[in-house]
Amino acid sequence: MITIALFGSEETVTLVKRYEKRIEQIEIQAFCYRTVADLEELLPQATHCDVYLFSGILPYVHAERLVQTFDKPAVYIADNELNVSLTLLSVVHHRLASLDRISIDLPDQQDLDIIIEQLQIDPEPKYVTDFAWVKTDKSKAFQMNPILDFHLGWWKAGKTDLAITSIHAVYDQLVHLGVPSLRMVDAEKTILDALKDAKHAGILQKTELSQVAVSTMAISPKEKEHDISPSDLEPLFTGLQELAKQVNGTVQQLTSESFVFYGTRGGIEFLMEHLELLDPVLSIAEQLSVYLHLGSGFGLTLVDAKNNATIALAYAQKQEAAHSFIVVTEDKTVINPQDTMDQHVLSTNDEQIILSAKTLKISVMNVIKMIQFLKSRPVNRFTSGDIADYFGITKRSAERMLKKYMDVGWLEVIGEEQPFQNGRPRSIYRLHLPLSYS
Template sequence: MKTKIALIGSREFIEHVQTSIALDLNTIELIPYIYGEPQEASLHIKNLTPCDAVLFSGALPYFFSKEECRTLSVPVLYLEQDETALVTSLLYILHHHGIEPDRVSIDLMDLSFIDHAQSDLHLKNPPRYVMDYKERLPHTFHIDDYTDFHRQLFLDGKTDMALTSIHAVYDRLVELHIPCMRMIDPAKSLIRAIEKAHSQSLLSKRKAATIAAARLSVQYCEGEHEHLHELARLMKGTLQKIEDNASYTIYSNRGSIEHFLESTDFHEHSMLAGFGYGHTAAEAETNAEIALSFARKADSNSCAFILNEEKELSGPFPNKSKKQHLKNDTPDMLSLAKQLKLSPANLSKLVQFYKSRSARDFTAAELSDYLQITRRSTERILKKLVDNGSARIIGEEMTYAQGRPRAIYELTFPIY
């Protein structure tokens, strides 16, 4: 299965990637999202269909979308501008237009690129008119400032051409009939960024699949057994009682545990817990026991610590902001529920099910187990989604020698 990467950039950038390198990416599928100005990039986040990673065309759109990206459960990267892009662009201008660097106005991410290029190339006429935006992001950045910067220098006769790394500035300079060029993104840099997004998506999936153990210490109360089994279901794990001990262990994976901590109000469960990650079940259980010992020392009747395979301890939970996903009262979600012909409650559960997984594909049985509804009810929901184009069947699996193969599904509507 190909790795899906959401590519967020300007129209020119997307077209450049699609025509120059996309054909060489046999194991990667790029899903384009186009904006007019960098500030608009954040609007795409809530419209992203299921993907394995998100790659922005540069630092500008990334910084304007940084807050919205906090809700994403996949790696988020941006194409980093460097000296290679600057030198390649200046060489192009010198070779094709005969304009020396000191007659070119430049906007870029970091002023240090100019110093490095000058030092490496020993330029006789280094760039003199440069404006960066590293320190302005995101609050004091304004497109007009950069357009005016290039325009005024050209009108004053100090420059013969503008070199901009901001596509919206390029469009405005063209309208003003000012000679200009977009900063060149070398093909090698683009390929490297896409391959990095690919690698991080694979690493994220492996990390989410790391073995995890949850060691729980609870006081006996009515309904305790059902409560523990409900916790095991929420963590997608298996519950075991520790003999001669008032503790229980749930075996699961890291992705499911982290999703449980992010989406659950821990105070509701009144217990002490230690979560451990490891390369083996024994290592995860040992780390969970150590983490639980820290929870027992904490001055709280309900808290948890996490100890990972690198012996890094975090906690206590829940003294961190938690995201509540049980309500579905936002206008966007209600509108989406109407479009998909699902109840808001079922849509919310479906989205949470999808976000909690390290893989994009799933079966009706897996969804049925998560939703705690019958297989027939689950298949009705999936049929409704497939019929209106909100899900599709991408394959089938035959896990038993007899019976019909089970369909494998993938969602196609925005879930972030």
């Protein structure tokens, strides 16, 4: 039985609880909030649960800022094209307003643009705003008032007859102010998928007898000028789902150009022995004129497997003009299944690394892992939070580790960022290791 801590408004919690019995072996424990600020009090109350499920990306990001690194799997119910299309259908079916006289906010305007293009909607919504930046810019705190003012402004100007919002708090305020409003529809499939993802994440976290495998997949266009739309990738995602079934795993799309696979070591080893299973996916990638890079990591824990998958993907992406598949095992052995002669171990007899470890008074593996961390980043610029995420440790432990590098003069502070309005600024570091890691 997987216990899921569900964080959301009372309305969302009531909706999601309806589907609890549709997924076997899960139990939902609800933690209702009026605003996301309540999460600071609610999160400590859910430590006994196996996995966190947030009602949307905003509470997820806010909670992530509060704890820096989740101590257990955390997923959220995504807004997507299905939710948007059902919402627009509801507006049209119930004749609530003409689509060119609605204001709408949503996490990513691309979801709306795709629907408008595919269905050739006319007239199309004119007054649209999104907050896609929350997925990438963790230093900027989300503010509700600009979204509220966006809807209120167009309505007061007589340009709109209906406001559609994906934020519960905005909806409540609009209703209080007398603005005709509608909440974005939460599609049944979206909720069920989120519950399945939460269950699977919880199972992986609880599994101790079998090794976890995480595979991160990224694509790169063969031609730099080649733009790939999300709709173009639908056949690739379908192909990856079929591949995942054959190795007893599940796949999720992370961004428009990356995917993650969760499964077991046995499943990936089966794939390594039967590379022909990749052929249908590679064929789709060829049709899209993209390269597919697959990095798989093994580990005794989900955190270890994710870290090893990150290292594997960094190796895979070095093969810029070819499809690539790299595996990093729990003992840091790097394997190229497409070339059985290409295998090496990240543990080392390198005297420079051994000397560095002695100077820092840390393990050789720690130095090797720091090298891989730097290689996996586009620029030598990071915070203690980045180190904590990559190493799978607490922020305090990360800061203690960085102090060792600082004490020997290999770490410098190059700036700071203010992730929270009232919090302490965080230092931004650059590391200068006295050895080659290219």
